[in-house]
Amino acid sequence: MRRPRLLFVATEDWFFASHFLPMLRAARELDYDVAVIARERHHRRIIEGAGAQLIALEAERRSLDPRALFRQVRALKRLIEAYRPDILHCIALKPIALAGLAGKLAGVDRRVYALTGLGFLGASQGFVASAARLAARLWLREAIDGPKVRFLFENPDDALSLGLDPQDAAKVRIVGGAGVDPLILMPLPMPPAPPLKVAIVARMLWSKGVDLAVEAVRLARAEGARVELTIHGAPDPSNPKAIPLETLQGWTRRPGVHWAGATRDVEAVWAAHHLCILPSRGGEGLPRTILEAASCARPVLTTDVPGCRYFIRDGRDGLVVPPDDPAALAKALIMLAGAPSLAERMGASARARLLDGFTERDVMSGVKSLYRGLLAQPGTDVAA
Numbered sequence: 126m127r128r129p130r131l132l133f134v135a136t137e138d139w140f141f142a143s144h145f146l147p148m149l150r151a152a153r154e155l156d157y158d159v160a161v162i163a164r165e166r167h168h169r170r171i172i173e174g175a176g177a178q179l180i181a182l183e184a185e186r187r188s189l190d191p192r193a194l195f196r197q198v199r200a201l202k203r204l205i206e207a208y209r210p211d212i213l214h215c216i217a218l219k220p221i222a223l224a225g226l227a228g229k230l231a232g233v234d235r236r237v238y239a240l241t242g243l244g245f246l247g248a249s250q251g252f253v254a255s256a257a258r259l260a261a262r263l264w265l266r267e268a269i270d271g272p273k274v275r276f277l278f279e280n281p282d283d284a285l286s287l288g289l290d291p292q293d294a295a296k297v298r299i300v301g302g303a304g305v306d307p308l309i310l311m312p313l314p315m316p317p318a319p320p321l322k323v324a325i326v327a328r329m330l331w332s333k334g335v336d337l338a339v340e341a342v343r344l345a346r347a348e349g350a351r352v353e354l355t356i357h358g359a360p361d362p363s364n365p366k367a368i369p370l371e372t373l374q375g376w377t378r379r380p381g382v383h384w385a386g387a388t389r390d391v392e393a394v395w396a397a398h399h400l401c402i403l404p405s406r407g408g409e410g411l412p413r414t415i416l417e418a419a420s421c422a423r424p425v426l427t428t429d430v431p432g433c434r435y436f437i438r439d440g441r442d443g444l445v446v447p448p449d450d451p452a453a454l455a456k457a458l459i460m461l462a463g464a465p466s467l468a469e470r471m472g473a474s475a476r477a478r479l480l481d482g483f484t485e486r487d488v489m490s491g492v493k494s495l496y497r498g499l500l501a502q503p504g505t506d507v508a509a
Contacts, residue, residue: 129212132162135163138164151488153177202230225238238277242411266288279411279432300488300491302413326358326401342381395418404427422476424468444471
């Protein structure tokens, strides 16, 4: 009886290291051998330090050329066959679509598809987006599904979008995003006010609504509210939906707005700010930035889109406004700027919300249960 083997497939090593180490640690606590296929940049040491082998695979993120996709599937199939996993855990839509097929062709029946949000498919409207959503649904539910395939979601709306019942425990699991450790990100005292200090910590993508936050601050300040916005995040030139560097630099020249670049110290960010803002246009799973802010007892101002509305209860843990509505965001900012004690009460509620099922340990427990259930099925010669 050999130890079970678990193989993750993700896009980038940094993405796996920043969001999915709890799942890796869960597998290691179960005494599984673990490997990660991803494009290698600068996070091999982190992944290997957590107990997994990193198998580097170069692939162009943006390419949809059928020939390039075929080469990726062939390369993935070869790596999967070489590792011989008992469970193949694919993370995010493109790795699911490609590695799911490669795993099926390699004869790996036990596959976990972890949808971390629908990205472009969830954030966009119109005929092209609708057609793409239908194609994705057909591919996931027909071409690469199977009796031993399980779907892992970060919010119930994404399950419904694929025609799955979020309550179907035999097929679907909902976990609290990537989870955060509330013993590391502890409640912090609010900084002095006014002004109301607002921060957004996110990838610099148009879908995150950073431009909406900038415009909302302009509108709120025009009404006399003392509000300041700090933007934390790095531009991503390889992503076609990224905000250009010139735009970010232009925003920081506006009154009350400062682009601070990327940060690795989110605790310091929330120590200096009263409010997390994420005016997402959609496509989210469950944004980690919301969980981190909540862990530090900061309320969240966000939009009525999947993932964000799943965690934030309007009027309790923060405020939820319609997407693409800077005037509604500004109105919320004006209200919070005039009621510091309200922000403090909402922040305490957000922390309590996090502790009720959205911690790193909660995620690890859910994933462990999923893995055990798959390996308990007949047909395996490993020690489950």
